[in-house]
Amino acid sequence: MVRGVTCTPGFLLLGAVLALLDGEGVLPWALLAAAVHELGHYVAVRLLGGTVKEIRLTISGGEMVLDRRRPLTYAGELAAVLAGPGASLALAWGALRLGEPGWLPAGLSLCLGWFNLLPVWPLDGGRALLMILSGFLPHDRATAGVQLCSLALGTGLLAGGVSILAKGGGATLALMGGWLLCCQIGMGKMEK
């Protein structure tokens, strides 16, 4: 069982900003999509014999801290990491069966799943990349590879976002790229 849930200041800040900006009632659906995504991770960890020690709600979203006394293999942890986007895709598929009322949750869930598959730490894609590289390379070199990929992709997204902004478009991509680059600051401790 989960021993504790930690709510960081960043999560409260994120919640405040999203609550302020959400005027169309998208936030409850986004929370549902996020909850199903995290549930996918949790169920996979439990099925693979692991234990979730703590759930941390941070500015990056939900993070699960596994109990290292019952470690998962690289393959097991890779499966647990990919279970989140898998749950998102399953929710989208289920919502699309409902027809028009399901389009919004399906679209949100697909966005969440696809976005999390970007190979950027600490997203699921970045964690999955670390697991795959760790199977072939020493941990330090695998970590360096993920860091390089994360920085390159984060910079690329930021540059693309600034380009869109300069053409009078929205700030979504720029914010996303900036946020992913900020996440790289505290990525020194990458654990399996």
Place this chain on the structure above:
Amino acid sequence: MEGARHWEDTARRTADRRRSAGRARRDRRSVALAPREKRRLLQLCVCAVLFLAVFWGRNAFPEGMEEVRGELLQVLRADTDFKAAFASLGRAMDREEGREEAVAQAWRSILGLKEAGWHPWVFDHRGNALYRIEAARLSSCAGRLVLPIEKTAPPDDAAALPEPESGEPVDTETAEPEADPLGVGGTAAPVMAPVSSGFGLREHPIEGGEKFHNGLDLAANYGSAIGAFAAGTVDYIGESPAYGQYLQLAHANGVTSFYAHCSRLCVQPGQKVAAGEKVAEVGDTGEVTGAHLHFEIKVNGERVDPADYIETE
């Protein structure tokens, strides 16, 4: 006496214990709250206050918060309707045909990526001074439309350009557009969206080949509300394989507006509507590659370029 001394000793020991316990508690607190912890506690308090302030503020000062929210949204998302954009993505995945194009359009909406607005098969005429003079002249006679084709100066005949009475060159940049060129009263853009295909000759996106496009395609999100171009009456509604669900409004001075590829029609024939009133929702019915509004304006049965009369992104 002995009893009283015993009581005093007991009271002193109890007080000592309390003082000692208090010091210990204070010591424990000071150990627990290291500078890093204090910083974190402060961050948590500030964020919690902000979090609560937003929820409280939305109820206590709805207008003020709405104003702040509007300004922030203007900066952050450039009028992107995320609810419609995410729903468009879900709708696109539900499609059997043209899914890739629909998904790409939904992603463009989510990322706030506006259409380039330039198409190789559409003459970008708005920056052309001759075009603007001619459009102003044609607009002035709309409603009593007489198209003196034979009297129109050829585009390359500079001498035939209408000269202003003062003899000064026409300042096309500062010239104020006429408020109601069609004489239909107040007008409104049916949807505020980028133009994905303009009025005029173009490469047909489905059938191929160069064909005349009778209206303006506005790349709005699926489900976005379509407002009436001007006050008028619903002329007819219908559905066809090419136009999907469509409707036409009749306005004053022989002007009609036509709306096609709608996902839902919200009016009935003969119904009176005001300018900007919702008449339908944007859709992808009929021959389309993605959700958009096909919008036409006719003056006494002659099609005109709607881009001259509505604002677009």
